[in-house]
Amino acid sequence: MGYSISQVAEKFDLTAHTIRYYDKEGLLPFIDRNKAGNREFSDGDLEWVKLICCLKNTGMPIKQIKLYIEWCLQGDDTLEIRRQMFIDHRKEVLKQMDDLKENLKTIDYKLELYDSGCSIPLNGNKS
Amino acid sequence: MGYSISQVAEKFDLTAHTIRYYDKEGLLPFIDRNKAGNREFSDGDLEWVKLICCLKNTGMPIKQIKLYIEWCLQGDDTLEIRRQMFIDHRKEVLKQMDDLKENLKTIDYKLELYDSGCSIPLNGNKS
DNA sequence: TTAACACTTTGAGTTAGCTCTAAGTCAAGT
DNA sequence: ACTTGACTTAGAGCTAACTCAAAGTGTTAA
Numbered sequence: 237m238g239y240s241i242s243q244v245a246e247k248f249d250l251t252a253h254t255i256r257y258y259d260k261e262g263l264l265p266f267i268d269r270n271k272a273g274n275r276e277f278s279d280g281d282l283e284w285v286k287l288i289c290c291l292k293n294t295g296m297p298i299k300q301i302k303l304y305i306e307w308c309l310q311g312d313d314t315l316e317i318r319r320q321m322f323i324d325h326r327k328e329v330l331k332q333m334d335d336l337k338e339n340l341k342t343i344d345y346k347l348e349l350y351d352s353g354c355s356i357p358l359n360g361n362k363s
Numbered sequence: 364m365g366y367s368i369s370q371v372a373e374k375f376d377l378t379a380h381t382i383r384y385y386d387k388e389g390l391l392p393f394i395d396r397n398k399a400g401n402r403e404f405s406d407g408d409l410e411w412v413k414l415i416c417c418l419k420n421t422g423m424p425i426k427q428i429k430l431y432i433e434w435c436l437q438g439d440d441t442l443e444i445r446r447q448m449f450i451d452h453r454k455e456v457l458k459q460m461d462d463l464k465e466n467l468k469t470i471d472y473k474l475e476l477y478d479s480g481c482s483i484p485l486n487g488n489k490s
Numbered sequence: 491t492t493a494a495c496a497c498t499t500t501g502a503g504t505t506a507g508c509t510c511t512a513a514g515t516c517a518a519g520t
Numbered sequence: 521a522c523t524t525g526a527c528t529t530a531g532a533g534c535t536a537a538c539t540c541a542a543a544g545t546g547t548t549a550a
Contacts (some may be wrong), residue, residue, distance in 0.1 A: 239498080240497080240524055241497075242496075242497085251538090252472075252496090252497085252537080252539075254537085254539085255539065256498090256499090257537075257538060257539085259539075261537095271497065271533075271546090272496095272497075272498085272545080272546050273497080273545080273546080274496080274497050274498075274546085275497085275498095286469070287473070290466045290470065291470040292537095293462060293466055294463065294466045294470070297536075297537095298536075298537070299536090303485050304463055305502090307452065313479075315477065316476065319474070319477035319478070322473050322474050322477060323474065325470060326467070326470050326471070326474065329463060329466065329467050329470060332463055333460060333463050333467075334462075335420060336421065336456060336459055336460050336463065337460075339417045339420055339421045339456065340453070340460075341454050342413070342414065342417040343417065343421070343449055343452060343456060344453070345416070346449050347446070347449045347450065347453065350442065350445065350449060351446070352444035353442075358412075365545080368526090368527075369526075369527085378508090378509080379527085380508075380509055380510075381507085381508065381509085381546090383528090384507075384508060384509085388507095398516090399515080399526095399527075399528090400515080400528065400529050401526080401528070402514085402527085402528090419507095421529075424507095425506075425507070433510075440498050448520095462528080470516085476511070482531090
């Protein structure tokens with residue numbers, strides 16, 4: 237039977253509004269409609285939505301995701317460029333994780349200070 | 364002597380525009396001016412800028428950071444609420460790292476497919 | 491058949507976080 | 521004295537990603 241837009245929204249913690257917006261932006265050109273004209277998502281479509289969420293949640297802009305979808309539609313000629321996109325994006329995700337780890341250190345340091353009951357004045361270090 | 368706005372911008376990979384914007388938004392109420400009226404950052408100020416960047420880069424909204432700065436200005440009465448803020452924020456950073464790891468798995472899976480030279484049709488799984 | 495409800499579209503509005511422009515000030519170098 | 525260049529402000533403009541409103545259509549339940 238397929239899934240309705242609100243079922244998909246629920247499943248991926250999006251709103252139906254957002255999914256329609258993605259569709260309008262060209263991220264979901266493959267979604268079928270039923271006789272009533274409503275979007276009907278197949279299990280295969282859910283995999284695409286999952287990938288789109290993955291890319292979006294790792295900071296890829298909507299426009300770049302749209303480009304990727306277009307490459308997919310173009311067929312095997314774009315296999316290599318798509319592969320390269322994932323290689324590049326993977327590198328960025330690793331960078332994000334590194335940055336996050338670095339920032340976690342700063343936060344942990346602040347927490348140590350707060351846990352030790354130490355008050356830090358704003359104008360602490362004016363030299 | 365202190366640092367000029369563009370030196371600080373350079374150091375933290377921001378623009379002078381952005382630093383003025385942060386100042387306008389109330390994130391830098393403690394920055395001194397020289398006789399010419401230009402902002403002059405001390406070494407202690409740089410620590411504050413570093414913390415602000417850390418919070419911003421881990422997803423804390425400008426308004427929340429501003430609130431934190433205000434709490435700092437209010438003195439020791441707000442020590443506990445500030446400590447709690449860091450505890451909460453730390454949790455969110457850990458969540459971000461988890462999410463990133465999850466998404467990395469999806470990306471690695473896609474890369475495996477692309478590396479195996481396997482073409483995946485768009486309408487793959489219509490049931 | 492009527493009400494409720496989930497869906498549809500177009501297009502406007504919102505928010506966060508910058509980003510830039512215009513017009514001007516100030517200090518240093520020639 | 522004049523030019524250069526970094527700084528200042530107020531305020532407008534921009535982009536991404538939603539978010540919503542209005543008006544309408546189609547299906548289901550009483």
